[in-house]
Amino acid sequence: MTDSHTPTTPDVLSPAQLGPITLRNRIIKAATWEGMAPKGLVSQELIDYHLAPTQGGIGMTTVAYLAVAPEGRTEKNQIHWRPEALPGLRQLTESIHKTGAKVSAQIGHAGPVSDPSSTKYPALAPSFSMNMLGLRPNRVATKDDITRITRQHAEAAKMARDVGFDAVEIHLGHNYFASSFLSPGINRRKDEYGGSLANRAKVARGVMEAVSEAVGGEVAILAKLNMEDGAKSGIQVDESLQTALWLEQDGTLDALELTAGSSLLNPLYLFKGGAPVREFAKNQHNPLLNLGLRMVGRFFMREYEYEPLYFMETAKQFRRELKLPMVLLGGVTDRDGMDTAMEEGYDFVAMGRALLREPDLIQKIAANPATASQCIHCNRCMPTIYKGTYCPEIPGIKAPRPALPLSVI
Template identity: 25%
Template sequence: MTISDPLILPNGATLKNRIVKSAMSEALADEYNNPTQAHIDLFAQWSAGGAALLITGNTPVDRVHLEHAGNFVLDPDSDIERVSALAASGKSGGAKILVQLAHAGRQTPEAINARPTSVSDVQLDLPGYGKPTPASEAEFKEIIAKFVRSAKIAEDAGFDGVEIHAAHGYLLSSALSPRINTRTDRWGGALENRARLALEVVKAVRHAVDPRFIVAVKLNSSDFQKGGFDHAEAVQVAVMLEAEGVDFIEISGGNFEEPTAYQHASKSGSTQIREAYFLDYAAAIKSALAIPLMVTGGFRSANVMNDAISSGKTDLIGMGRPFIADLGFAARLLSGEITKAPFVEQNFPPADTLPRGAVLNWFCTQIALAGKTGAPDLTISLVDGHKSYLNQIKLATERLLEARRD
């Protein structure tokens, strides 16, 4: 098996190959959190680029719990015409498209919500985030209902499915972590209690949508924090999720405090940037599952991707940054015209020599440029790209708050 082979998901949907554009923070929504034309145009280019599956960036189910002001939100106040246009653009070139549904929880910026709802009152150890309020029993039920509502809107709008975000420290991920989830009721303590929120969301969504609608989950292979959600627990939760009827599980790792999934080379002195840095964690999860597994993080060489698939460590290859550097690289990689995905970050300085988040922010600036102009500008310096994105989010937040006041 190789990256060019199709894959049939448990619900019967066929993916034409094994390349997936994983979720990224597009930050292209307008002040009402609706998709913009730049957003729609960008997904049309990605769809024409050869990948089998596209996953939108973090799409909140609750507009007072955003990852950032530029998120596109899926709820009854969404502009369904624009949402449907985004779904159609993602499918226009032959790809399938999923909406990544999320609730930011304690990772909601303070400027948007100073007292966000979370699983506990454990605050994010970073500036710019407020003290969270632990969810009540009634609020957990409301959160589950919001995921269901958004999934049904996605289905009605023409998306092929949803990916429920239970990774990277957002609400469902926080609930899994014993370091963050300090509850003593039925939502905390033992793993089956900490997993309850994610499982109840998946169960409710799966029941509400058509059996042919894809339901996937993004799960941390580990939080990579002392006392956090670990790999052994990830294997157990993956098995629980499979029992609820998910079509595939994507594994990644880390959160805002420990941004493992977002770094390129974390330490100075590194001589080589390691590819597929979550693949070693995939083996135990893959061996415990009958459903497909997707691994995201660091894949660049076709031979590494093919080896990962042929050896049975993963079924799908998730990539993000290569789709920013070259919107149409996937078709050339699949045809053999190129043997490696774009790897612009291999020449960047190590992350510990740069401002926090500089590389991630540089890529986010490139997404914005690609959406507006049709192509990135890889000549922009890291620092300039970083500063540009910070300014972009500042302006987006100001516009969002002004629109809400109106």
């Protein structure tokens, strides 16, 4: 499924081929958890959330964190693939298509990032570890768990195809299930899934192979892969690059989106900018987590200075070695940054916070290439995910009202 990369510099606002689909431009809304799926079902608020940037001109939006299993959710009000969720997801894809944009489903399993106190299911990890969200031990994943979760990724991809998604993005980052197996600090197994990188990469490669066999050629297949975890014990760039090369050789991808950081070990390594510890603590349902974050949150949520295209230099190592089409994520906010990404050989750019601040930013940039984003990278949008993601910097905005599933509207 891999395509040779072309050295010519494309216009970021021009149509582009992504596997079997064509996007109207090369700008993708990155997956950012919306917090708008009460009882794990689509709400009108969730549809409106994705309509805003697609009406604002992006080529494709990504619906975040659609778990392949109940225990694969990060928290209870998160969509997981099952028959009850399909009608709402179909309504979502049909609504997005009316705008002329494409829509991708981010599919994954949270693994040790799950909060068992919320989901009421044990969180799964490669090796014994404590779950700091649920304040209880994670359950060590068995070989049967790995086989089941691999199969469930394929089944989820088929359901995504059947309800109208144009693409699937498989989550191999942030120390979710597949990423936790890649991380040598989290994966201390002694069996065929631990030890060498070749062993630790078996889950990620197996998941991608299963998804490719299930829907390859019918929808575009992307993977979101950590370049590094942002922790000494985590995966580093050299091992991640080798994993990416194996994925390319396997031929299971239409594009690779690079990310970094660990939801377990160093969450703000992904975002850069402000560290809203107080706001995160306030939004924790567990009083012990609230207290813990207030006391030691500054050590866990380390602050990193924001700069445009902050993953570019690291990602260049992957661009030089890979022929796969690639999506550049991280600090893409204006036309200059988009053009730089294209010049450096990236095929698409992904945007998150800037589109939350201004859903119509792409229309503004198309009309005036000198348009500057109004996002200040304060990250105060991040703690809002628990009750419905929004940008607190928008003048006059109030927290959205609690969403209702479409089935009861």
